Amino acid sequence: MTADRPSSETITEARNLFLSFGETPALRGASLTVQRGESVAVMGPSGSGKSTLLHCLAGILVPDEGEVWYDGQRLDTLSDDRRSALRRDRFGFVFQYGQLVPELTAEENVALPLLLSGARRGPAMAAARAWFPTLGLDGLERRRSGELSGGQAQRVALARGLVADPEVLFADEPTGSLDSVAGELVMDLLTAAVRTRGTTVVLVTHDARVAAYADREVIVRDGKVSTLTGAAP
Amino acid sequence: MSVPLTLLGLLEREPSHGYDLKRDYDAYFGRGKPLRYSQVYATLSRLARDGKAIAGPVEQGAGPERRRYVITDAGVSDVERWLTEPAPPEPDLQSELFAKVVLALLLDRPAGRYLDLQRAAHLQRMRELTELKRDGEPLNVLLADHSIYRLEADLRWIDHTAARLDLLARAVRP
Numbered sequence: 001m002t003a004d005r006p007s008s009e010t011i012t013e014a015r016n017l018f019l020s021f022g023e024t025p026a027l028r029g030a031s032l033t034v035q036r037g038e039s040v041a042v043m044g045p046s047g048s049g050k051s052t053l054l055h056c057l058a059g060i061l062v063p064d065e066g067e068v069w070y071d072g073q074r075l076d077t078l079s080d081d082r083r084s085a086l087r088r089d090r091f092g093f094v095f096q097y098g099q100l101v102p103e104l105t106a107e108e109n110v111a112l113p114l115l116l117s118g119a120r121r122g123p124a125m126a127a128a129r130a131w132f133p134t135l136g137l138d139g140l141e142r143r144r145s146g147e148l149s150g151g152q153a154q155r156v157a158l159a160r161g162l163v164a165d166p167e168v169l170f171a172d173e174p175t176g177s178l179d180s181v182a183g184e185l186v187m188d189l190l191t192a193a194v195r196t197r198g199t200t201v202v203l204v205t206h207d208a209r210v211a212a213y214a215d216r217e218v219i220v221r222d223g224k225v226s227t228l229t230g231a232a233p
Numbered sequence: 234m235s236v237p238l239t240l241l242g243l244l245e246r247e248p249s250h251g252y253d254l255k256r257d258y259d260a261y262f263g264r265g266k267p268l269r270y271s272q273v274y275a276t277l278s279r280l281a282r283d284g285k286a287i288a289g290p291v292e293q294g295a296g297p298e299r300r301r302y303v304i305t306d307a308g309v310s311d312v313e314r315w316l317t318e319p320a321p322p323e324p325d326l327q328s329e330l331f332a333k334v335v336l337a338l339l340l341d342r343p344a345g346r347y348l349d350l351q352r353a354a355h356l357q358r359m360r361e362l363t364e365l366k367r368d369g370e371p372l373n374v375l376l377a378d379h380s381i382y383r384l385e386a387d388l389r390w391i392d393h394t395a396a397r398l399d400l401l402a403r404a405v406r407p
Binding site for chain 1: 351352353356359360363367381384386388392396
């Protein structure tokens with residue numbers, strides 16, 4: 001199927017996505033366009049398909065139907081290897097439970113995306129360490145994930161998501177496991193970091209206070225995206 | 234909020250002129266809604282009449298007449314009691330939000346669309362308040378958080394209501 005390329009300001013786009021897990025439909029015609037440098041909160045009830053949509057935009061899942069575009073190219077038709085390379089080189093990720101590698105120190109966790117991209121250990125570790133003061137993590141570089149609080153672990157995960165200077169940061173309930181104070185600190189730091197770098201953010205959250213950090217929000221219901229804004233009909 | 238008790242509380246710190254009390258009230262509590270001088274002086278007169286404060290002698294100076302006010306023991310007791318009494322919870326049962334949803338259901342109008350528009354408006358206001366917090370000034374942060382959490386409560390009600398509109402429509406219509 002031939003499709004129009006998205007405009008040059010569009011960095012990532014989902015077009016009419018359908019995806020089912022077995023007999024259960026998760027996406028039923030979901031479309032979303034994200035402009036370069038903006039942050040979009042994807043909200044919706046549990047099971048509405050918001051995380052599935054994020055995973056499709058990030059090339060983790062491939063839709064059954066529809067198209068996913070990233071920076072002018074079809075992403076859903078790429079081979080697994082090329083999608084993996086794209087995720088590694090252009091995207092950053094933060095998930096609800098940090099998902100740090102327990103055997104590694106905090107700084108090794110942060111350096112991981114650089115090491116996986118082929119960077120030499122010395123420069124990768126130096127780049128990782130540079131994030132610790134920025135995120136209020138001074139002195140925690142050598143700790144393992146079991147020795148960090150939930151908020152500290154999530155800030156380490158944020159550093160790991162940003163260390164390779166991604167073009168798009170995909171964040172799936174990044175404060176979902178934190179109390180309100182720790183969650184607010186994570187969002188303050190995330191917002192400051194992405195604004196400084198002009199990073200595009202796609203943020204899945206059910207929490208309105210977290211969504212309020214984004215430039216705009218969309219609501220996913222029953223596998224479709226509602227783009228209704230406050231404008232009068 | 235009780236203006237007399239708030240002024241009395243400010244007065245408990247130290248004897249003050251009406252001008253000082255107005256300035257501090259506006260700085261702490263009067264964001265966008267400063268007290269009028271006439272309201273300050275009328276309130277102070279009433280507090281003095283009721284034995285909660287004592288008005289000092291008129292001080293002559295280059296400017297207008299000035300009096301220094303001092304809180305009394307009865308005034309301190311009032312402040313103390315007020316600060317330990319929980320404020321009455323305000324369930325906002327008659328809110329516009331509630332009225333519009335019920336009316337929309339009664340009239341078979343698109344209540345869901347109204348809720349969507351209201352959600353977007355609430356989120357926009359939360360975005361503005363979140364941005365306001367970025368200046369880091371503690372009182373601004375405290376005030377913005379108070380509004381944000383109240384808006385969040387509304388949003389939870391909006392989502393909860395949106396998820397059961399069919400059921401509510403059947404219950405509301407005769």
